Amino acid sequence: xxxxxxxxxxxxxxxxxxxxxxxxxxxIQQPMxxxxxxxxxxxxxxxxxxSYYQHRTDPGLQAGxxxxxxxxxxxxxxxxxxxxxxxxxxxxxxxxxxxxIEGITCAACIWLLESHISTLTGVDRVSVNLSxxxxxxxxxxxxxxxxxxxxxxxxxxxxAHPWRADRQEALLKEENRRFIRRLALAGIxxxxxxxxxxxxxxxxxxxxxxDAYRDFIRYISALVATPVILYSAxxxxxxxxxxxxxxxxxxxxxxxxxxxxxxxxxxxxxxxGSGEVYxxxxxxxxxxxxxGRYLELRARHxxxxxxxxxxxxxxxxxxxxxxxxxxxxxxxxxxxxxxxxVLPGDSVPADGIITCGSSRFDESMLTGENxxxxxxxxxxxxxxxxxxxxxxxxxxxxxxxxTRMSAIMQLLNHARHDKPAIARMADRVxxxxxxxxxxxxxxxxxxxxxxxxxDAFWITLSVLVVTCPCALSLATPTALTAATGxxxxxxxxxxxxxxxxxxxxxTHVVFDKTGTLTRGNIELSExxxxxxxxxxxxxxxxxxxxxxxxxxxxxxxxxxxxxxLSVQTxxxxxxxxxxxxxxxxxxxxxxxDFCLPDNSPARPEGTGQWLLLSQNHTALCWFRMMDDSxxxxxxxxxxxxxxxxxxxxxxxxxxxxxxxxxxxxxxINHWQAQASPDDKLEFIRQQQQRGERVLMVxxxxxxxxxxxxxxxxxAMGTASDxxxxxxxxxxxSNDLSRLLDAWQLARKxxxxxxxxxxWSLLYNLSALPLAAAGLIAxxxxxxxxxxxxxxxxxxxxxxGGQQKNSRVPVxxxxxxxxxxxxxxxI
Amino acid sequence: MESLFILIPLAVLFIALAIxxxxxxxxxxxxxxxxxxxxxxxxxxxTIKPETxxxxxxxxxxxxxx
Numbered sequence: 001x002x003x004x005x006x007x008x009x010x011x012x013x014x015x016x017x018x019x020x021x022x023x024x025x026x027x028i029q030q031p032m033x034x035x036x037x038x039x040x041x042x043x044x045x046x047x048x049x050x051s052y053y054q055h056r057t058d059p060g061l062q063a064g065x066x067x068x069x070x071x072x073x074x075x076x077x078x079x080x081x082x083x084x085x086x087x088x089x090x091x092x093x094x095x096x097x098x099x100x101i102e103g104i105t106c107a108a109c110i111w112l113l114e115s116h117i118s119t120l121t122g123v124d125r126v127s128v129n130l131s132x133x134x135x136x137x138x139x140x141x142x143x144x145x146x147x148x149x150x151x152x153x154x155x156x157x158x159x160a161h162p163w164r165a166d167r168q169e170a171l172l173k174e175e176n177r178r179f180i181r182r183l184a185l186a187g188i189x190x191x192x193x194x195x196x197x198x199x200x201x202x203x204x205x206x207x208x209x210x211d212a213y214r215d216f217i218r219y220i221s222a223l224v225a226t227p228v229i230l231y232s233a234x235x236x237x238x239x240x241x242x243x244x245x246x247x248x249x250x251x252x253x254x255x256x257x258x259x260x261x262x263x264x265x266x267x268x269x270x271x272x273g274s275g276e277v278y279x280x281x282x283x284x285x286x287x288x289x290x291x292g293r294y295l296e297l298r299a300r301h302x303x304x305x306x307x308x309x310x311x312x313x314x315x316x317x318x319x320x321x322x323x324x325x326x327x328x329x330x331x332x333x334x335x336x337x338x339x340x341x342v343l344p345g346d347s348v349p350a351d352g353i354i355t356c357g358s359s360r361f362d363e364s365m366l367t368g369e370n371x372x373x374x375x376x377x378x379x380x381x382x383x384x385x386x387x388x389x390x391x392x393x394x395x396x397x398x399x400x401x402x403t404r405m406s407a408i409m410q411l412l413n414h415a416r417h418d419k420p421a422i423a424r425m426a427d428r429v430x431x432x433x434x435x436x437x438x439x440x441x442x443x444x445x446x447x448x449x450x451x452x453x454x455d456a457f458w459i460t461l462s463v464l465v466v467t468c469p470c471a472l473s474l475a476t477p478t479a480l481t482a483a484t485g486x487x488x489x490x491x492x493x494x495x496x497x498x499x500x501x502x503x504x505x506x507t508h509v510v511f512d513k514t515g516t517l518t519r520g521n522i523e524l525s526e527x528x529x530x531x532x533x534x535x536x537x538x539x540x541x542x543x544x545x546x547x548x549x550x551x552x553x554x555x556x557x558x559x560x561x562x563x564x565l566s567v568q569t570x571x572x573x574x575x576x577x578x579x580x581x582x583x584x585x586x587x588x589x590x591x592x593d594f595c596l597p598d599n600s601p602a603r604p605e606g607t608g609q610w611l612l613l614s615q616n617h618t619a620l621c622w623f624r625m626m627d628d629s630x631x632x633x634x635x636x637x638x639x640x641x642x643x644x645x646x647x648x649x650x651x652x653x654x655x656x657x658x659x660x661x662x663x664x665x666x667x668i669n670h671w672q673a674q675a676s677p678d679d680k681l682e683f684i685r686q687q688q689q690r691g692e693r694v695l696m697v698x699x700x701x702x703x704x705x706x707x708x709x710x711x712x713x714x715a716m717g718t719a720s721d722x723x724x725x726x727x728x729x730x731x732x733s734n735d736l737s738r739l740l741d742a743w744q745l746a747r748k749x750x751x752x753x754x755x756x757x758x759w760s761l762l763y764n765l766s767a768l769p770l771a772a773a774g775l776i777a778x779x780x781x782x783x784x785x786x787x788x789x790x791x792x793x794x795x796x797x798x799x800g801g802q803q804k805n806s807r808v809p810v811x812x813x814x815x816x817x818x819x820x821x822x823x824x825x826i
Numbered sequence: 827m828e829s830l831f832i833l834i835p836l837a838v839l840f841i842a843l844a845i846x847x848x849x850x851x852x853x854x855x856x857x858x859x860x861x862x863x864x865x866x867x868x869x870x871x872x873t874i875k876p877e878t879x880x881x882x883x884x885x886x887x888x889x890x891x892x
Contacts (some may be wrong), residue, residue, distance in 0.1 A: 053870060055865075107862060107864075107865030107866070107868075108865075110862050110865070110866070111865070111866065129858060129859040129862060130859055130861070131858070131859045131862070132858075132859070132862060173858065176857075176858075177852050177853065177857065177858075180857050181848075181849055181852050184845070184848050184849075184852070185845055187847075188841060188844065188845055189841075192837075192838075192841055196834075213827070213830065215832065216830070216834075217834070220834055220835070220838060224838065224841070274845065426853050539874030746832075
């Protein structure tokens with residue numbers, strides 16, 4: 001299953017250069033991109049679960065490494081007051097926990113999780129649901145604490161969050177079950193009634209069936225069709241009544257008229273022993289329509305579940321001072337005037353004042369500024385910002401609803417409130433369709449009651465049955481469901497229903513810069529040697545060893561190389577650099593006047609940040625750090641959009657010169673730098689007032705109100721959870737070119753919907769005169785209706801993606817599969 | 827042909843039973859995951875655990891089906 005030496009065996013992410021890690025899989029050294037993936041692969045192999053790699057159809061997610069902090073956080077889950085939310089006692093010794101597992105990509109994951117967890121001592125049973133990603137674990141807390149269980153799940157490369165099956169979830173489940181019951185009853189009932197109908201038709205054609213048999217079979221048909229109407233078709237009648245009460249015509253109205261009318265007329269014919277019966281058509285209507293509705297429901301559930309799966313349920317924890325010691329507690333427990341210790345790499349749990357220490361903070365999710373801001377003792381730091389350098393202590397001043405972050409949330413709710421709604425095409429068709437059907441039916445009845453009074457009622461009924469908009473109401477939901485599923489496979493997750501319909505009408509695309517058009521990180525682009533005592537790979541090794549102890553964004557650039565050197569006595573100096581001792585030599589990396597305070601050399605020419613590395617106060621080399629490289633597909637995507645006549649704007653909170661460079665590289669003429677969230681929202685409002693329809697692509701919390709204000713919003717897969725849950729769609733694969741795919745598919749979906757509507761209208765219009773002339777027998781109506789529905793569904797299925805074939809080795813794929821976590825396959 | 831008067835009602839009775847059975851299956855959660863079980867047959871199950879099940883006793887609703 002290994003692709004080649006340039007892709008990680010576990011997660012298939014490309015590895016530039018030689019693979020830094022290897023793991024032994026079935027005697028072959030497979031390339032690994034990071035220690036996390038290596039650990040996961042080794043855990044899977046050690047557990048004897050190798051067949052995961054043979055059976056999986058999607059790569060695993062890139063694994064994070066298990067830190068001490070994670071272990072401490074998981075320990076919080078052993079507390080009873082936390083467990084109350086998601087754990088129930090099964091009996092005196094066993095408990096059952098509901099978990100939501102993150103990182104499930106295909107069926108092999110389910111097997112891997114179940115096999116691995118069930119072998120642990122103290123675990124009684126475990127079952128994982130592939131559709132909803134919920135896991136139910138029954139375990140004995142005496143033998144194994146829950147935190148250990150969760151740690152084991154992390155160890156094989158997944159994340160487990162406590163999952164409270166809230167009321168909404170229970171409702172979804174109940175709704176799903178009710179639908180399956182209705183569908184089954186309608187399906188089985190239809191089959192039965194069709195059998196009796198065949199007998200009736202053949203009797204009617206050969207004309208040799210005695211009335212006793214005919215009436216008996218009609219009664220039996222009525223008996224079977226009645227529960228189908230009363231139970232399965234109930235939602236249509238309810239919806240039609242609701243719509244009529246608010247004086248609104250929807251698809252449910254003609255459907256209910258046809259089903260109800262035909263059923264009552266057939267019942268009347270059965271009792272009187274005259275006329276025609278339509279029990280088969282009525283049951284079939286119900287079955288086909290329910291089929292369409294069920295597809296719609298699955299898509300709706302999947303998107304709402306996907307939206308909720310994105311909400312990270314981990315209670316963020318922090319270190320609080322209790323009786324002179326720092327203890328890890330859930331962040332919600334914080335009170336005003338508590339003292340908290342924030343380690344480098346942690347986010348600040350609440351607004352507060354620094355009482356001890358100084359550090360730099362990444363406030364990009366609030367301000368969009370992606371360079372860390374330095375704060376000393378006495379400064380106010382904002383909850384939600386990320387501490388990137390040193391441990392600090394702070395006194396909490398604001399918690400919960402009073403923090404700056406909550407203010408942003410309120411802005412978001414305000415923006416979301418007045419989102420432009422896009423009406424559904426089928427419902428617009430429905431209004432005049434219903435009206436015309438009713439007019440035609442009345443006219444037909446009036447004409448025939450003058451010509452042949454005894455036939456008038458039956459001919460009118462056949463008109464209603466023939467024009468029942470079965471195909472018409474299947475046209476839109478089937479197409480939307482197929483397209484949504486296809487996009488999901490591509491890593492473009494739609495969480496709100498109007499995206500596919502609205503995407504076509506977009507005239508203006510607004511991009512955020514950091515993390516959207518760019519990768520949002522700093523990279524090492526050049527090494528310029530000063531002394532010849534070391535080779536280039538040596539100095540990179542030294543720098544990586546030193547920077548491994550820093551949380552500064554620059555340090556991340558060195559994380560791709562792993563150093564075998566061990567460093568003693570490391571000190572990080574805020575806004576200066578790092579000092580450490582390797583093999584008795586003192587090394588410093590950072591600003592030139594920090595490394596060589598006495599005679600710092602002049603910076604080399606060239607843009608970017610230059611870091612100096614010194615050994616015992618002699619300069620070794622310069623590292624050129626380049627900000628934020630563009631995503632490789634960004635240029636292509638922007639020019640493609642512009643070719644389609646769409647205005648592209650770059651809005652960023654970053655500094656002017658940086659934004660200008662990016663805009664120039666991408667040929668974006670409209671750009672605005674140092675824009676606050678309010679500025680961005682204002683800009684979008686202005687565009688909308690000019691009649692533009694705006695698509696916003698962004699990440700980070702500062703974009704959230706802006707995302708909500710746009711007609712359609714798209715969040716990157718790396719975006720903050722809040723941004724993802726408030727966006728209309730999420731780019732799970734982080735590949736901007738998927739936006740173009742989505743665009744194309746939206747166009748195709750629209751044309752398929754058009755074709756479907758046209759076809760079903762054509763069918764109805766051509767059948768109508770025949771029915772009005774009294775030429776349509778019940779069996780013809782049934783066949784016509786079934787065929788037209790099947791054609792519509794078949795046409796919609798063309799939008800579905802290629803079904804992945806698990807038997808095709810991945811090496812035959814032309815491009816590396818994108819790594820993402822599909823929440824639910826539809 | 828008179829046998830139809832017996833046979834058809836019998837068939838209807840069977841259908842009613844089938845529907846009852848199906849409803850029971852839906853309500854006991856067998857249709858909650860329509861994808862996972864389809865794949866699970868492909869994996870050989872090497873880990874056979876001893877039955878140490880205390881809540882498999884009859885008449886008790888299994889919580890996993892909740």
